[in-house]
Amino acid sequence: MLRILCIVRPFGPLGGMERYVFETARELVRRGHEVAALCRSADEASVATSGVEVIKLNPKPAKRGWHDRYVFRDAVTEFFRDPANRRRFDIVHSHENTIEQDVTTEHGPCTAYGLRLKPWKRLDFSARKNLAIEKQKFHGPNLKALVSCAQRVQDIVLREYPHLAQKITRVITPAYTYLQPATKDPARQARVLGFMGRDWRRKGLPKALEIFSVLRRQDPTWSMLIAGCPADSLPSNLVRALPEGAQLLGRTDPQDFFNKIDVLVHPATDEPFGMVMSEALTCGVAAIFSDQCGAADHLQSSGLRVLSTKASTSEWATACRNLAGQTFPPIISRPWSDLAAEHENLYVEVLEAKSPLERAKKLHLSAEQLAELRDKGH
Numbered sequence: 001m002l003r004i005l006c007i008v009r010p011f012g013p014l015g016g017m018e019r020y021v022f023e024t025a026r027e028l029v030r031r032g033h034e035v036a037a038l039c040r041s042a043d044e045a046s047v048a049t050s051g052v053e054v055i056k057l058n059p060k061p062a063k064r065g066w067h068d069r070y071v072f073r074d075a076v077t078e079f080f081r082d083p084a085n086r087r088r089f090d091i092v093h094s095h096e097n098t099i100e101q102d103v104t105t106e107h108g109p110c111t112a113y114g115l116r117l118k119p120w121k122r123l124d125f126s127a128r129k130n131l132a133i134e135k136q137k138f139h140g141p142n143l144k145a146l147v148s149c150a151q152r153v154q155d156i157v158l159r160e161y162p163h164l165a166q167k168i169t170r171v172i173t174p175a176y177t178y179l180q181p182a183t184k185d186p187a188r189q190a191r192v193l194g195f196m197g198r199d200w201r202r203k204g205l206p207k208a209l210e211i212f213s214v215l216r217r218q219d220p221t222w223s224m225l226i227a228g229c230p231a232d233s234l235p236s237n238l239v240r241a242l243p244e245g246a247q248l249l250g251r252t253d254p255q256d257f258f259n260k261i262d263v264l265v266h267p268a269t270d271e272p273f274g275m276v277m278s279e280a281l282t283c284g285v286a287a288i289f290s291d292q293c294g295a296a297d298h299l300q301s302s303g304l305r306v307l308s309t310k311a312s313t314s315e316w317a318t319a320c321r322n323l324a325g326q327t328f329p330p331i332i333s334r335p336w337s338d339l340a341a342e343h344e345n346l347y348v349e350v351l352e353a354k355s356p357l358e359r360a361k362k363l364h365l366s367a368e369q370l371a372e373l374r375d376k377g378h
Helices: 016-030 065-079 083-086 111-117 119-123 125-138 151-158 162-166 207-216 236-240 252-258 277-280 312-325 336-353 356-362 366-375
Strands: 003-007 036-037 053-056 091-096 103-106 144-148 167-173 192-196 223-227 246-250 265-268 284-292 304-307
Touching: 016 036, 016 304, 016 336, 036 366, 091 336, 103 151, 103 336, 111 119, 111 125, 111 151, 119 125, 119 236, 125 167, 144 151, 151 167, 151 252, 192 207, 192 252, 192 356, 207 223, 207 265, 207 312, 223 252, 223 312, 265 277, 265 312, 277 284, 284 312
Parallel strands: 003 036, 003 091, 036 053, 091 103, 103 144, 144 167, 192 223, 192 265, 223 246, 265 284, 284 304
Antiparallel strands: none
């Protein structure tokens, strides 16, 4: 049994990253480990049945993103000033910009990468602060391992921080298990294009609307369903300019959404993984997404197409039209238990890589045994 501490600001299935942390922690408990979450807030209803101990810190949320990261980071550092808190755990795994962890997970392309693409943003105070806290995280004194949610993310991080290649590195992709094969209405003849995503600009909604307009000009029976972004979260001029046949659903049940569409389009400009594509493919729904999505390296299906963000709108429309009428088997789902097993193996490797003295401390050896190890030069 391992004693594991995971660090995340909100703990619970509250978003993509948070769900990744919550589900993995819950599965590690089911595998017999003792797991705690160091957080600022928790989804009490979900946590109640998870078996995960919740340790709440009390830093007041800051309005600006960079400031909030620093406030939480400092609260975590203060927690570890008590040596007893560190001794409680064999592994400390952080999903935030903290310093004391053994393992860190990168859930998206790093700040250094974004500033290299847009160097003028270095003039922005917030960007400089985000870069500073990121550098401190990746140079943490205890850091032994780097985990990334996709190969694309891993490649970017290692390019920006080459010293991390000397650490233990893993790509552990999210799970996709909770949707069923889509059930289509046999009476429906018209084709339906789908788009889903809350962060609509980064995920490519403007491009998706252009694609739909091309499809609609070629065949007026096409319609479009847009999920995940309520009207009040969109610019009013975009809402007013929605093409005829396009409908905003706001937040909706994913299973119901996939039952209603023929093809999902996701022309994202920057997508660390892209859970919506894996969910579509587990339902047997065709998915067309950009080469800037991390999932492109990890998913295989006859119902999948990956296009360049530089591809023309007509190329995207042609791919949608070609796939919309096809059927194909759903891809095999990836359960959260797989993630837990992969994390467990990583933690064992991290512990084995520690010096004999460090391992002895984790195994709670006596003072005499520790002294013997020191005398041997370990």
